[in-house]
Amino acid sequence: xxxxxxxxxxxxxxxxxxxxxxxxxxxxxxxxxxxxxxxxxxxxxxxxxxxxxxxxxxxxxxxxxxxxxxxxxxxxxxxxxxxxxxxxxxxxxxxxxxxxxxxxxxxxxxxxxxxxxxxxxxxxxxxxxxxxxxxxxxxxxxxxxxxxxxxxxxxxxxxxxxxxxxxxxxxxxxxxxxxxxxxxxxxxxxxxxxxxxxxxxxxxxxxxxxxxxxxxxxxxxxxxxxxxxxxxxxxxxxxxxxxxxxxxxxxxxxxxxxxxxxxxxxxxxx
Numbered sequence: 001x002x003x004x005x006x007x008x009x010x011x012x013x014x015x016x017x018x019x020x021x022x023x024x025x026x027x028x029x030x031x032x033x034x035x036x037x038x039x040x041x042x043x044x045x046x047x048x049x050x051x052x053x054x055x056x057x058x059x060x061x062x063x064x065x066x067x068x069x070x071x072x073x074x075x076x077x078x079x080x081x082x083x084x085x086x087x088x089x090x091x092x093x094x095x096x097x098x099x100x101x102x103x104x105x106x107x108x109x110x111x112x113x114x115x116x117x118x119x120x121x122x123x124x125x126x127x128x129x130x131x132x133x134x135x136x137x138x139x140x141x142x143x144x145x146x147x148x149x150x151x152x153x154x155x156x157x158x159x160x161x162x163x164x165x166x167x168x169x170x171x172x173x174x175x176x177x178x179x180x181x182x183x184x185x186x187x188x189x190x191x192x193x194x195x196x197x198x199x200x201x202x203x204x205x206x207x208x209x210x211x212x213x214x215x216x217x218x219x220x221x222x223x224x225x226x227x228x229x230x231x232x233x234x235x236x237x238x239x240x241x242x243x244x245x246x247x248x249x250x251x252x253x254x255x256x257x258x259x260x261x262x263x264x265x266x267x268x269x270x
Contacts, residue, residue, distance in 0.1 A: 001028040001171055003101070005035055007094045007108040007128070008064075017109040018067060019145040020137060020264060022074050024105070027175040029078035034067060035097060036060040036083075037090040060085045091127030098134055105168065107137045110258055125258055129239060129267050135168040138258055138265045148176040152232040154183050154223045158240055158270075159195040165270045166201050169236050172266070173205045178233075180207035183226040185219060220257050227263055236266040 006021040018034065025032040038057050064083040071081055086093050098106050110125045125138045151173060160166070173180050180202065184194045193211060195201075212222065227235050237254055258265060 001104045001168065002030050003033070003103045004028075004030045004105045004107060005033050005094070005098050005101075005103040007035055007037070007090065007106060007124070008067075009036065009090070015109070016141065016143060016145065017107050017137075017139040018071065020139050021107045022071055022079075023145065023147065024107070024137075024172075025079035025081070026074075026076050028171075030080075030104075032071075032075070032079060032081045033101075033103070034064050034081070034083045035094065036064060036085050037093040038085055038087050039089060057085050090124045092131070094124070095128050095132045098132060103134060105135050105137060106132060107139065110138045110140050123258075126254075129254065129258070133269050135269065136267045138261075138267065140261055140264065143262070143264060146233045148172060148178045148234045150179045150181065150230055150232045151234045151236060152181050152183050152223075152227050152230055153236045154185075154226070155194045155198065155238065156184070156240075157194060159197065160201070160238070161270050163197075163201040165238065165268055168268060169266065170202070170205055172234070173207075178206070180205055181226070181230050181232070182207060182209045183223065184209070184211045185222040186211060220260060223257055224260060224262065227261070232263055234264050234266060235261055236268065238268045238270050240270045 001024065004021055004024055006017055008018065021032050024030065038060060061083065064085075068081055068083055075081060084097075086097055088096075094106065094108070106128060108125055108128065110123070125136070129136050129138070151169070153169065169180075172178065182194070182198065182202070186193070194209075199209075210226065212226075223235065223237075226232075235257070237257060239254055254267060
């Protein structure tokens with residue numbers, strides 16, 4: 001995990017994301033990039049449009065410069081930091097930049113929104129999770145920084161494409177010397193359980209399994225209960241891009257957890 005992108009608009013939620021980015025960069029000796037997407041402002045006059053956009057970009061660079069000054073003394077283990085502004089709608093732009101520049105992880109803040117809970121594409125975080133092929137760490141606005149000591153991995157019945165899907169999570173578990181709790185809610189009662197390869201994939205890290213019966217309409221509630229029960233510092237979920245109907249179901253569950261989570265959420269891409 002040598003290149004970490006922190007997407008920021010410098011709201012309170014973005015500030016929390018920066019702190020998690022710093023911690024990760026320090027553990028892995030990473031390049032930490034602060035990236036701000038500058039959207040096209042609404043204006044009737046073309047000249048005014050250019051002036052406004054330039055002003056927004058200058059403000060973003062100034063703010064990021066101040067954050068860089070604050071963060072630099074906190075870096076260790078060979079970690080470094082740089083800053084960038086890019087033009088475009090934040091969701092697609094962050095996704096494009098992360099892919100083009102070869103980042104290993106995207107970190108971003110989230111804010112709860114009733115409307116966005118109903119529409120998976122209704123937020124920047126959900127847009128990035130849905131369209132990026134990279135792992136995304138979504139940090140809720142209200143969450144103060146904590147080291148990852150206990151992590152809950154929520155899994156369903158679908159098999160993973162390969163062990164590589166879990167590699168970012170396993171890197172975190174090892175780097176933070178965390179305990180991993182694998183939670184599976186048996187929502188349909190068929191007792192098929194999780195991917196039988198999981199124990200093999202997780203060999204070599206401190207982990208244990210927990211299977212509970214559940215209700216199809218309460219998947220996100222069951223996940224949050226597991227997080228609270230185990231006093232987890234991080235929740236991890238897997239976004240499956242397997243088939244239209246399976247994807248819709250997966251999007252709905254991940255979306256609810258993104259906005260309701262009481263801890264940072266790491267979304268892995270399958």
